[in-house]
Amino acid sequence: MSDRILLVEDDPKLAKFIESELTLERYHVTVAPNGLDGLTIARDAQPHLLILDWMLPGISGLDICLRLRSTGVQVPIIMLTAKDEVPDRVTGLNAGADDYVTKPFSMEELLARVKARLHRTQANDPDNLQFEDLVLNGLTHEVCRGNQLIELTAKEFNLLEFMLQNPRQVITNDRILAKFWGCDFISESKIIEVYIRALRIKLEASNSKRLLHTVRGFGYVLREQR
Structure with missing residues (x-):
């Protein structure tokens, strides 16, 4: 972008x-x-x-x-x-x-x-969700960090959009699974780890500062690095 x-x-x-x-x-x-x-x-x-x-x-x-x-x-x-x-x-x-x-x-x-x-x-753009230097445009489905365009799959984009809509809030594994994979996957929390890991690799490719954090035994949160 x-x-x-x-x-x-x-x-x-x-x-x-x-x-x-x-x-x-x-x-x-x-x-x-x-x-x-x-x-x-x-x-x-x-x-x-x-x-x-x-x-x-x-x-x-x-x-x-x-x-x-x-x-x-x-x-x-x-x-x-x-x-x-x-x-x-x-x-x-x-x-x-x-x-x-x-x-x-x-x-x-x-x-x-x-x-x-x-x-x-x-x-000020209503189509944009922004957290620190990470910007997601819901209209164009583009994501960038700083000035670097980041290519995401549809599922990765939707998961990141959900996290950006709830910054600094710890989102439980069950809540993420129910929203994106349905009740049949409630016991398959490993699938979230796979997508979070993929997102981290892409988001941190040109910037080592981590934004997506794991809360052990509970879920994930989008927040500043401490």
């Missing part, structure tokens, strides 16, 4: 640098070199986040903000600009920008702003 980012920047060297850094973070990046192209792509491609330079040939980043917001587009927008006076920041925010990064800036700061905006958007 790679997040799509549209970068609208007319400085080719800066655009290439930002694109490379975002790509290393596993974002899918599209670059537009001017305001008109940026506005068109923003409307057609529906990216998850926009990074806009304020000063652009043709249509400014400020105008792009105004036009998108006037048509109901609520994609998060981060504005890049050398304008660092308070009135300029107020103007950008009033135009609909969600965040503001002044040039020169550190790439670490921009990446942190991007991550924060995307996570905030995901958390």
Whole structure:
């Protein structure tokens, strides 16, 4: 579930640098070199986040903000600009920008702003279930941890969705068996261990931090690692 980012920047060297850094973070990046192209792509491609330079040939980043917001587009927008006076920041925010990064800036700061905006958007999406850096989309049936897409079987997906719907609650073996396998499997608790083990392998492939924990003799819980 790679997040799509549209970068609208007319400085080719800066655009290439930002694109490379975002790509290393596993974002899918599209670059537009001017305001008109940026506005068109923003409307057609529906990216998850926009990074806009304020000063652009043709249509400014400020105008792009105004036009998108006037048509109901609520994609998060981060504005890049050398304008660092308070009135300029107020103007950008009033135009609909969600965040503001002044040039020169550190790439670490921009990446942190991007991550924060995307996570905030995901958390507010009614189709998403999120716990720490684990996100499950019930509409698209996609699961990711951080920016890593995780392929699950249908049963694994359903079990993980159930755990995400009940975070920090210990779910008994009997409850899981009754929900997913029926009464005939009540005595077959080993089948849950198989699926939990498979989920752990996939969820921890790129991150060793454990989220699915065993409560001995009782069941399982989705919680932070202690």
